[in-house]
Amino acid sequence: MTEDIGAGRRAATGTTFQARDDARGRGETVVETMPWLPPSRSPHAPAGVAPESLVWAETIGGPGYAHATVARGTRIRLEDIEGAACAHVIVLNALNTAERLNMADTVKIPWQAYLSTGHPLLSGDGRVLATVVEDTSGRHDTFSGVTSLAANVARYGAGDIASATPAGRELLKQAAAKEGLEARDVPPAVSLFKGVTVAPDGTLAWQGGAGAGAYVDLVAEVPLTILIANAPHALDPADDYTSSPLRIHAWTAGASTEVDPWWTATPERTRAYLNTQQYLLARGIA
Amino acid sequence: MTVVWATDEADYFDWSEPLAAGRIVQDDRIAPRVGWSAVVRKGQVLTIVDVGGNQSGDFLCYSAADTVERYSVPDTLAAQRNAYLVEGSVLMSNEGNPLMTIVGNEIDRQDTIGGACSKESNTLRYGHHTLFHHACRENFLREGAKHGLGPRDLVSNINWFMNVPVEADGTLGIVDGMSAPGKRVALRAEMDVLAVISNCPQVNNPCNDFNPTPLRAIITEADA
Ligand SMILES: [Zn+2]
Numbered sequence: 001m002t003e004d005i006g007a008g009r010r011a012a013t014g015t016t017f018q019a020r021d022d023a024r025g026r027g028e029t030v031v032e033t034m035p036w037l038p039p040s041r042s043p044h045a046p047a048g049v050a051p052e053s054l055v056w057a058e059t060i061g062g063p064g065y066a067h068a069t070v071a072r073g074t075r076i077r078l079e080d081i082e083g084a085a086c087a088h089v090i091v092l093n094a095l096n097t098a099e100r101l102n103m104a105d106t107v108k109i110p111w112q113a114y115l116s117t118g119h120p121l122l123s124g125d126g127r128v129l130a131t132v133v134e135d136t137s138g139r140h141d142t143f144s145g146v147t148s149l150a151a152n153v154a155r156y157g158a159g160d161i162a163s164a165t166p167a168g169r170e171l172l173k174q175a176a177a178k179e180g181l182e183a184r185d186v187p188p189a190v191s192l193f194k195g196v197t198v199a200p201d202g203t204l205a206w207q208g209g210a211g212a213g214a215y216v217d218l219v220a221e222v223p224l225t226i227l228i229a230n231a232p233h234a235l236d237p238a239d240d241y242t243s244s245p246l247r248i249h250a251w252t253a254g255a256s257t258e259v260d261p262w263w264t265a266t267p268e269r270t271r272a273y274l275n276t277q278q279y280l281l282a283r284g285i286a
Numbered sequence: 287m288t289v290v291w292a293t294d295e296a297d298y299f300d301w302s303e304p305l306a307a308g309r310i311v312q313d314d315r316i317a318p319r320v321g322w323s324a325v326v327r328k329g330q331v332l333t334i335v336d337v338g339g340n341q342s343g344d345f346l347c348y349s350a351a352d353t354v355e356r357y358s359v360p361d362t363l364a365a366q367r368n369a370y371l372v373e374g375s376v377l378m379s380n381e382g383n384p385l386m387t388i389v390g391n392e393i394d395r396q397d398t399i400g401g402a403c404s405k406e407s408n409t410l411r412y413g414h415h416t417l418f419h420h421a422c423r424e425n426f427l428r429e430g431a432k433h434g435l436g437p438r439d440l441v442s443n444i445n446w447f448m449n450v451p452v453e454a455d456g457t458l459g460i461v462d463g464m465s466a467p468g469k470r471v472a473l474r475a476e477m478d479v480l481a482v483i484s485n486c487p488q489v490n491n492p493c494n495d496f497n498p499t500p501l502r503a504i505i506t507e508a509d510a
Binding site: 098103104107108111112113125127143149154189202268269271272275 | 413442
């Protein structure tokens, strides 16, 4: 690693006073992959978003992971800055994390396997956890994205989080652990920014990415825990482990309502939003 | 009054035979609409018989030694680079290890993208009047509880004898099945696995031909 990550010896650290000065002297270092605090300080705030409405601003490496629990109505933007990011995402109901993303229901209930603007991320309990409210990529995968430790060891020689080639699942487990969850809370994820389609014979066809700058916005329809791993897709044909940073911004925007086109796009989705609305009504949340 | 839609016995039923040779270790008739579970030891073969034809057998399996390691749709599909299960398909775990291998299969392809039905998802797909209909997720929860499993342990599953095509534009859905009475699938355990089946109670779509019928589950072991 020759990359400047803001680390390494800078000054004498032989005494506690020197070590303290040295440590404090590092505090204002700026690198690409870091959180911005307060979030309004982010130099990359999305156009049209008031900086003071930001609740989370962070760039994670490729590879890397992030996690957060956000309020209902939070809009989360994930951006593939350079074009080689692949964001493996799991969402859970923060009020009851046993309710989490169900990939099968997420494609079966809308009768649609390919994600685009308006697609709901559904739980196994008949509710919408989050909605894809904007998508400039169009290259996503609902079938096959996350790699395992064993798969990465076989392909790259290593897959542990301490290695240079961590597996998507290993990163998701770390994100889960930070939210008080365990390995059994890491179900199949949706993979953003790298597309896979199904040929008539069932073959999974690699579609690649949409290039630098593509982004996806999710709106939290319930208090939401989100786990994100940025790591190469399982079907990525690149010989080398190829991954680039993922930029995250989240801001207060409001949950979906009856006037949003996706609420009424299909009868199945309407009933999913109604179920979610009733669940929140009963809890006195919405 | 509860109306139960199912057919327990019929002249057209074919209970068939194990698809693998060897000694029968366990042989169960799974009534329509109920759950089943068993540990299949490494090397043993589980044959599932579609007794009445086009009856979805919703299926999950776990490492018997540590159920945190369980069937994974993404790992399975990525490993074979195909969305459908056929003879030779290896059911992979979320840790990238083989759980079971399909060593026999008498229908064109098996589904693992359609997921299990639930009372709650029925309300989305067919209307709120279907909330009272019994469903696979109910069976998975009840059967799983016998082994210490709960909702956190339910993941996307396999649907033996169910047919879910994906169109060019991404449209997918459950359509009429390609199975028939007596058709079978056989799975060899690659480690000791806990296998759980929900004999699907769904009566709002063609996954059971709108008529739940029995399954037969047979575990065999090669003669030493
Ligand atoms: Zn079912």
